Amino acid sequence: MKFEKRERIDTDVLIIGGGTAGCYAALTLQAHSEAKVLIVEKAAIRRSGCLAAGVNALNAYIVKGRKPQDYVDYATKDAAGIVRQDLLLSMSERLNGVTKVLEDLGLVILKDANGEYMARGNRNIKINGENIKPILADAVLQLPNTTVMEHVIMTDYLVEDGEIKGAVGFSLRHNVAYEIYAPYVICATGGAAGLYRPNNPGFSRHKMWYSPFNTGAGYAMGIQAGAEMTTFEMRFIALRCKDTIAPTGTIAQGVGAKQVNADGEVYETKYGLTTSQRVYGTVKETLDGHGPCYLATEGITSEQNMDLLKAYLNMAPGQTLKWLESGEGPQQQNVEIEGTEPYIVGGHTASGYWVDTNRETTIRNLYAAGDVAGGCPQKYVTGALAEGEIAALAIAKRYEAGKPSGVHVSPALAAQAQTYLDAYDSYLTGEAPLYTTEQLEEAMQRTMDSYAGGIGSYYRFNSKQLAKAKARIEELQIMANHLKADTLHDLLFIYELKERLVVCLTLIAHLGARQETRWHSFAENLDYPETSDEWLCYVNSVATDKGIEIRQRPLVKEDYYEHQN
């Protein structure tokens, strides 16, 4: 099998990924420019990305009596200082505006008698977000200047003289490879799951917290094109309901359930209340012989019990089924909790592209928004929308000022595209090696689990282990180059594996570079178990011919940041 057709497409703005951030960027571009927009999405935008199942609260909102700066302060504290003030502030200022737009599009938001949104704690509002993605998608599909290509994946950027020119990819359905040229590109592919051995490595291996279809494509394309990345070492580990990996916040905040150990002792106050401390406390209690750990729900009312069953049907229906299958709901039994495998996800922690305040990456005219963009943790849904808006506004301004007439394809650029397209055919022809893509994925996950701080090593690592992880991942990269695909879906699996391996190598370099332990569990460096003020800086990286070059950058405290080389 080979690709029968190569198609060239030209557009003004290419948005890679039709999830939360990508869809909102398209809506914004339509409102503020005449640019022709193309969204390329690996699935279908009505149910793709992190919000496929729905979401039942907006976790980033400036509730009455609070200011955007309060949100910045909260996120800064939770990340122990390693955030970008400019990014957090520009996001926070837009949280309420994007929420209003979603409500106008049809999102159900809980209100009190005065018509004010009902807050859940200091930063959250309650919604029915089961259909949040169809709502966004329906709005995007009506935009006259936006085209949506579904079931197409992008694998490589086209870059010339440090400036983005487009990307190449292929269809999962039609045996067509695409070279897409665009003077502006927004990367909104989401973060990376599946790097580490998951909680349920057997039949239910994809029952994970983060979307298993977010495989780090955006990070990998950026790393391979020489874009600067930041703070990959701040991994995200979610504290979740055991087995189903369903969210715990709804139980914790909804019925006020505390974290308790097997002896019934409330332990959360012992370790602190930041996101990483909550995970660490649960790991530590288990290591000290006090596991398993639970959310104490026993004794809630029957009404609360049923409300929880319903709430989970709107966002994580596996948990409701688990209660039904066991014959006992949260009223009868406490909900067991555990930490997930580590993810790289800039919507929760600060990992991702190093961007300026407008979300432009270090590759000119390439923007990043949502989970793929770094420096701005605790984005959640509304923050991803806000970043889509910020990136789109910056592009609209440049586009309207310059109105570029497409991309001039130089011989060098055409050759670059040719190289990437030829690579597809190399996987589609020839004899298969003695191993499969699935086996290499398992080997990668096992390596990361054992040597780069996975669940099996209680999220801890040292430099000798990281060196082993690096060596093995590099071997797997070479082996992956010899894989063969019989179908387009096989080819997708090969590229997803290759993306993850690239992300793993950058992650390993970052974990080793930060010589301290600033966040328990997220980056538990056994060689350096204490926090050090020397490391109140960003750890950034750029992939070069000689390997991954680490750059320490001083904290950005100003409200505006521009790239300077």
Place this chain on the structure above:
Amino acid sequence: MSIRIDQNTCVGCQRCVNICPGSLPAMNESGKAFMAYPKDCWGCMACIKECPVGAIAYFLGPDMGGKGGAMKARREGHFWNWEYTSATGEHQTIVVNAQESNQY
């Protein structure tokens, strides 16, 4: 966690094939959809909500505490009827109003 597509009920409309965020269902030779990659299901329910004839059920693998029961979702106006059937054939339905916000 995964899904099963009832071959007798499936009408071959391909909606599940097109909506799945992982492109996991596929069409078989008799024009019906089947789950081509059962271990790769995220459990997002997109296919179940999209299916016009209620042919798709989801279930928990034994590794997650599943006991052989399964659940479907059927839309009626503004309501989702979530219908659970246990391995021994007992039924339970939970009705969720799609226009009501989560209270938690």
